[in-house]
Amino acid sequence: MSPTPPQQRGRKLAIIGGGWAGLATAVSAVQGGAEVCLLEMAPQLGGRARSLAADDKQALLDNGQHILIGAYTQSLTLLQTLGVDPEHAFLRTPLRLRYPRHEGLRLPSGAPLISFTRGVLANQDWPLSARLSLLMTAGRWLLKGFQCPPDWSVSTLCADLPRCVREGLIEPLCVAALNTPAAQASASTFLRVLRDALFSGPGSADLLLPRLPLSALLATPAQNWLLAHGAELRLSHRAQSLQADGAGWRLDGEFFDQVVLACTSVEAARLCRDIAPAWSQQAQTLRFEPILTVYLHSPGSRLPAPMVALQEGPQAPAQFAFDLGQLGTQPGLFAFVISGAAPWVGHGLAESGRYTLAQAIQEFDWATPPTVYRVLAEKRATFACTPGLSRPPMAIAPGLWAAGDYVAGPYPATLEGAVRAGQAAAAQALR
Structure with a gap:
């Protein structure tokens, strides 16, 4: 880590949102010497790439299947900074x-x-x-x-x-x-x-398929790293109000020199509605695409590969299937992913699960009859990446920045896009 420039020491930075963009912002800002306070409205970090809490009836499940590729250099560097070994964390194949x-x-x-x-x-x-x-x-x-x-x-x-x-x-x-x-x-x-x-x-x-639950991949290592480096984390805390105050900002009455909105575009638009109406309106025009994940249970079964592509159709919802046993997490569990899932969300989770189960039975040979274990929906998984889309810029107002995969940039709504947006916002806030 390079020495902290004197003019950056002690700068108070608030980050609203604890997904991958917010965590990337926080790590970069701490490395730059800022005094970081991260607020997350959920009780856990990770945003749309996190693990759901396990209980007596359900195994530990991710809220979706996220893969990286070899070109995601900034995400891989961030994980290494947090002490995550990519060779252990991923199954990497061409x-x-x-x-x-x-x-x-x-x-x-x-x-x-x-x-x-x-x-x-x-x-x-x-x-x-x-x-x-x-x-x-x-x-x-x-x-x-x-x-x-x-x-x-x-x-x-x-x-x-x-x-x-x-x-x-x-x-x-x-x-x-x-x-x-x-x-x-x-x-x-x-x-x-x-x-x-x-x-x-x-x-x-190269495909990098996580061998760890998503929270163990980034959220938990980032939380431990940030706390060890003096950052303040406020979970289950939804930011209520934001106003300019001289050269800084008042966030719920507390003064900060700079603020980064690393929350969803919906939350960011709400917080800056009166501060930057045009930016807020642009953020509100974004449309979203859902992703459904249908988890099937079949003890003793195995797919032909850890990740298998599927031909979708009117009665075949899923485009990819993941064998969690081959990835070393949950033997006997299989995640079938329905991307661009708006039509299937309209059918309902139970119906989507039934059609996916029928698709799985038709496509694969099973050692034991598969059953629907759970169906998870991320209704605002990504923005709809359509032609000519005008995405809101990173700069909102002096000292107020946006970080998220939806911010203007070359990438779609990917983990790498979120990480790069967070790092760019941190760099601007520390100038």
């Missing part, structure tokens, strides 16, 4: 889209361009013409700097690709990265994800 009955795209290790070319050419599930079409299209994206008109959807971007490539690669990657169906998803944001994941360096496309 990008692999395994389906229930066949192998999909699988990238070998090596330099990005060579690895991508070899992986595409080796995919026997596609005809040679489809493989060559994808390579030529990806080459055009590369030559254009992964840029496209801002009003294009992913479906528009990929309209000329063969159907097997769209259904077997583009649509699963799009819904996994943007949580928005390809027909409604921003092509420019999707291209940025592809650029960083597939072409930014060796291992950038």
Whole structure:
């Protein structure tokens, strides 16, 4: 850790929100010498990437399945700062889209361009013409700097690709990265994800599947680190009021030099409604996409891979399935993820669970009959990453900043986007 500049020592910084963005803000601010007070309205840290408390009837479950990729360098650096060993915390493998009955795209290790070319050419599930079409299209994206008109959807971007490539690669990657169906998803944001994941360096496309519960991955290590470094954490505390006070701010009557709103866009819009009406209005216009996680129980069963891609359809909700036993957390439990799940939320959790169970029975061979263990809904999991979306900026007012995956930037609503937003807000607050 570099020495703290004298002008930053003792600066009081309030951070509202204890998700990944808020925790990244807090760690960076403490490293910069600020006196940090973090407020979180929930009784635990972690935000939308946390573990739910276990009880006598339910095992410890995450509120959703979150994966990292090798390109998420800032998230991995943050975890290492907190004492988390990535080699222990993740199962790291080259990008692999395994389906229930066949192998999909699988990238070998090596330099990005060579690895991508070899992986595409080796995919026997596609005809040679489809493989060559994808390579030529990806080459055009590369030559254009992964840029496209801002009003294009992913479906528009990929309209000329063969159907097997769209259904077997583009649509699963799009819904996994943007949580928005390809027909409604921003092509420019999707291209940025592809650029960083597939072409930014060796291992950038690697999948990092958590071997630890989500709270043990970041929230608990961050809480321990922050407390050990003198930060104040106020859990179960919802910020009520925020007003400018000279060169600083009054948060619920308490003075702070700087404030970072690392809470949801809804909470941030409420707190700064009278301070920055235009910013508040822009934040309120964001739409959200839900994610459902259907946990199935089948003792003794095993999926063909730790993470398996699925073909969704009118009666097949899930796009991915995770074998928690192969990940070393909960043998016999399987998490089926429904991204862009607005239609299924409308059907209800019980109905979504029944359809997912039927999909799972049809797609896999089970050692014991699977049953629905629990269905979890994160109704505001991500903002809807649509073409031409105008996201609110980080700067709200002098000394007042926003940090979150929804803030203007190149990434969709990912863990890496949240971490980078938090670190950027901390850097501005400490200037």
